[in-house]
Amino acid sequence: MIQYGKHVIDASDIAAVCDVMENRFLTQGPAGEQFESALCQYTGASYATVVNSATSALHVACLSLGVGSGDIVWTVPNSFIASANCALYCGASIDFVDIDPETRNLSVDRLQEKLDKAKAENRLPKAVVVVHFAGLSCDMENIRQCLENHNIAIIEDGSHALGGTYQGRPVGNCRYSDFCIFSFHPVKSITSAEGGALLTNNAALAKSASMYAKQGTTKDTASFRSLEGYPWEYEQQVLGYNFRLSDIHAVLGLSQMTKLDSFIQRRRVLADYYQSHLVDLPVSLPTESDNTESAWHIYVIELQRHNRAAVYQAFLEKGFMLNVHYIPIHLQPYYQELGFSKGDFPVSEAYYNMALTLPLYPGLTEAEQNSVIQILHEVLI
Numbered sequence: 001m002i003q004y005g006k007h008v009i010d011a012s013d014i015a016a017v018c019d020v021m022e023n024r025f026l027t028q029g030p031a032g033e034q035f036e037s038a039l040c041q042y043t044g045a046s047y048a049t050v051v052n053s054a055t056s057a058l059h060v061a062c063l064s065l066g067v068g069s070g071d072i073v074w075t076v077p078n079s080f081i082a083s084a085n086c087a088l089y090c091g092a093s094i095d096f097v098d099i100d101p102e103t104r105n106l107s108v109d110r111l112q113e114k115l116d117k118a119k120a121e122n123r124l125p126k127a128v129v130v131v132h133f134a135g136l137s138c139d140m141e142n143i144r145q146c147l148e149n150h151n152i153a154i155i156e157d158g159s160h161a162l163g164g165t166y167q168g169r170p171v172g173n174c175r176y177s178d179f180c181i182f183s184f185h186p187v188k189s190i191t192s193a194e195g196g197a198l199l200t201n202n203a204a205l206a207k208s209a210s211m212y213a214k215q216g217t218t219k220d221t222a223s224f225r226s227l228e229g230y231p232w233e234y235e236q237q238v239l240g241y242n243f244r245l246s247d248i249h250a251v252l253g254l255s256q257m258t259k260l261d262s263f264i265q266r267r268r269v270l271a272d273y274y275q276s277h278l279v280d281l282p283v284s285l286p287t288e289s290d291n292t293e294s295a296w297h298i299y300v301i302e303l304q305r306h307n308r309a310a311v312y313q314a315f316l317e318k319g320f321m322l323n324v325h326y327i328p329i330h331l332q333p334y335y336q337e338l339g340f341s342k343g344d345f346p347v348s349e350a351y352y353n354m355a356l357t358l359p360l361y362p363g364l365t366e367a368e369q370n371s372v373i374q375i376l377h378e379v380l381i
């Protein structure tokens, strides 16, 4: 069965993991810091903290920004639930900004409207989690412009977008944000099996992120509040968590970083091939704008008049298990119980009703991709 995404692991990845298991620290060794340096070098961000998932990274980002009870966080409905759950973990409440139908990313117009209304009602958010859907960066410069006068923090959920660019610079450089977080789940640009990272250019936020991910502790004696500073001491200053990434995971991520550019290149070739072979069909295709290069995490088409479940079923019968990204977060029962309703974010809902994610990953063969294109032509014409 062919699925929408799949990792690529080669002999050098396996050798790196075996080397850790046979010869090195399994956790809290040097691999985490090496992975962090590689992420900084690739993106241009000043600081990176690796953690055990992007979900943890989002949680830590919110904690480090001081998000807490009484605060509001905004994100988009068209994302994985983790983009919203992070606010709730901190005791804050969540609200959503609808998407732009072309980019399927946060709509800057809707954001501005909602800001004006929130300002009038004195209900401005503390932070906004923007999601680079399918690997395409949001319009960060304009988003920043909307938010900076109100002192609202920006977290980029870059889970899809490692390897993509915005204004010619790598996503993750944090030029317009407080944090950018990445995921290393096997379907993403690179994998550490499970894993995530927070990038930032702000030294204080980096320090705070590292603390929250390590039980709220620091070993930096210069910043101790009351302990003497003996070499064995660590000081707990906040309530943190164990969100550590083991060295086994970190060394796999580090090994995968060396292949990131070739993975993205291959994804781009496949995406271009879909673009040119699906133009004649009654579907809407993904876009890139002048100043963005997508990391092509997923390739999503929107049907115009066909029944999505029937198309999905036709693929299943031919050995392809497609996917749909995303069920709007506010339609999940948990979020409905918080007071959201169908109809609240109509662009995300209309998009979702027709969306279908085709297989796209570096190991997808030409023959497999041609089958996908052929099935679509059979089913849609």
Ligand SMILES: *Cc1c(COP(=O)(O)O)cnc(C)c1O
Pocket (backbone or CB within 6 Å): 052, 053, 054, 055, 056, 079, 080, 082, 083, 131, 157, 159, 160, 182, 183, 184, 185, 194, 195, 196
């Ligand atoms: C994958 C993903 C996450 C969560 O990543 P994990 O590493 O599995 O916790 C969060 N947000 C988005 C947009 C994702 O695609």
